[in-house]
Amino acid sequence: MFYKNKTIKDLLSLVPGKRRLGMYRFLPIFFCIGGVMEWIMINVRIGRETFYDVYRRKRSEREYQQKIADGLIVLNQPAAK
Numbered sequence: 001m002f003y004k005n006k007t008i009k010d011l012l013s014l015v016p017g018k019r020r021l022g023m024y025r026f027l028p029i030f031f032c033i034g035g036v037m038e039w040i041m042i043n044v045r046i047g048r049e050t051f052y053d054v055y056r057r058k059r060s061e062r063e064y065q066q067k068i069a070d071g072l073i074v075l076n077q078p079a080a081k
Helices: 006-013 018-043 051-070
Strands: none
Touching: 018 051
């Protein structure tokens, strides 16, 4: 089922640090990829919003709905005069 592809094996062997770090030599690459993804999520706007703008808005909406469900906020209550 699993077979070794020589091209992939040769490509992976080009990454330095095999003797010192072993299979962990790929961690800095993935760390950098994660950092770039985080930077994109914070700074790149798609339309008018970033990822975190959407996250904060959705979290606020969920908290509001939970307060309504708990009875802390009553909708359509007449205003006091």
